[in-house]
Amino acid sequence: MRITDVRTFPVKGRHWPRFPMVFIEVHTDEGVIGTGEALAFQASGVMTSVEEIGRWLVGRDPLQIERLWEQCFRRGVGMAALSGIEIALWDIAGQVAGMPIYQLLGGACHDRVRVYADGFFRGADPTPEQYAAKAEEAVARGFTALKLDIDDFLYLGERPALIRCHGDDLGRHISNAEVRQVVASVEAMRERLGPDVDLALDCHWAFDLPSGLRLGHALEPYDLMWFEDPTPSKSVPALATLASELAAPLCLGEALATRFEFREILERGAARIIMPDVASSGGILETKKIAALADTYYIPVAPHDMVGPIATAASLQLCCCIPNLLVLEHQMGDVAWRNELIDGPPVVNGGHFDIPTRPGLGMALNHDAVEKYRAE
Ligand SMILES: [Mg+2]
Structure with a gap:
């Protein structure tokens, strides 16, 4: 089997126009098409990078995933682009094997995958009353874990910010009023x-060390x-202080990628939980390696x-086959067309995903919807 073409599809999502969803298809001479997605967050050029690697991949064996990954890594290919392509290669491998991807990576470690609701607060004003009401709604829908983004409203630009550190003010100091507001x-x-x-x-990543501690x-x-x-995740000593205190x-x-960027964090006890993103940390197998490294520290x-x-x-396939899974992120209140973009979208049921059973990722792009919502 040989790769014949790599295509990218930028689609409007809830972060558009800051950045699009970037879908990738890897086509083969046997008609199998693998689908991937790259996280283009704050990284312009991801599409160009995918297209560049795509030209290099033509004629190569899509089942030599680790070899191709390593060759791209050694050439300095950007991790988001490589992650998206790697996911598509695993989708091909799963389809060829007639199995979900996690079956090729050791099989399922769990009977279902628990998710937490991020974005449950969308549509609320940033007040304790409205957050509590929205949180209650999410729990009524079956979620047993929720995450609040304390700066979410800054990006909407139409409501008062809960904290101001991501605005024009470069200060990383939290004020007394802001502490009270978050605590409330x-x-x-x-x-x-x-x-x-x-x-x-x-x-x-809003704060300096004393504000984060406070x-x-x-x-x-x-x-x-x-x-x-x-705090930002660039200073391991600062993170180690936060983690220990x-x-x-x-x-x-x-925002970290590959085993190499997680190694020192783990060695220095600078995190108690890690949250790599399969669409930017190196793909499914690399993220499984990161998880295995973390497990040696019981993280x-x-x-x-x-x-x-x-x-x-892709995250769901990964979650199935890592023993040290805690919980997977799930976005509530996403764009209405999210599930139109693919056939067979995974559906959250009672705060969990069921273990997928279809070969590969188990879904393909719906090109009519992809064209309809294409980001230009
Ligand atoms: Mg985050």
């Missing part, structure tokens, strides 16, 4: 939901499932999943 929201959700719903808080300590009474990215597990890694994995449905399908 988390407290309201905890009171409304009771002690057994898991709550996480994502800070999107907010983390202020939230200790609310028993967070994790405290995510209070805060009661809530420090979770990070959505669980909560995969990040924030773009389109093919990335979700």
Whole structure:
């Protein structure tokens, strides 16, 4: 079997026009088409990169996934582009084998995959009352774990920001009022939901070390499932301090890629939970390796999943076959056409995904919808 063509399909998603969903198809001379998705978050040029590697891949054996990955890695190919292509290659391998991808990677470790609801707060004003009401709605729909993004409203540009660190102000310091506001929201959700719903808080790299520590300590009474990215993830000593001093597990890694970028984090005890994204951390097999490395430190994995449905399908295949899975991200309130873009989208049922059974990723692009929502 040989690769004959690699195609990219940029599609509008909830982050458009900041960035599109980037779908990839790898075509073969035997008619099997593999589908992948690359996370283009804050990385222009992902499509160009996919097209460039695509030309190099033509004529090569799509089943030599590790060999092709390693060759691309050594050539310095960007990880988001390589991740999207790697997912498509696994989709081909699964279709050829007649099995879901996780069956080729050791088989299912779980009977179903638990998800947490991010975005449950969409449509709410950033007030404790509205967050608590939205959280209650999500739990009523079967979710047992939720994550609040404390800066989400900044990007909407039409409502007041809960915190201001991602605006024009470069300051990373959190004010007394901001601490009170975040604490009030988390407290309201905890009171409304009771002690057994898991709550996480994502800070999107907003703070300096003292502010991250301060907010983390202020939230200790609310028993967070994790405290995510209070600071940027470039300083391992700062992260190690946060991880060791805060009661809530420090979770990070959505912007890190490959075993090599996670190694020192794990060695230095700089995270208590990691969250690689299969669409940017190197693909399905590389993320499984990252998970295996984390497991040698008894660190669980909560995969990040924030773009389109093919990335979700790939994340689900990965989650099935990593023993140290904690929970998978799920976006509530995404664009209405998300599930139109593919046939057979994975459906959350009672806060879980069922284990997929179709060969490969188990879904293909619906090209009518892809054209309809194409990002130009
Ligand atoms: Mg995050």
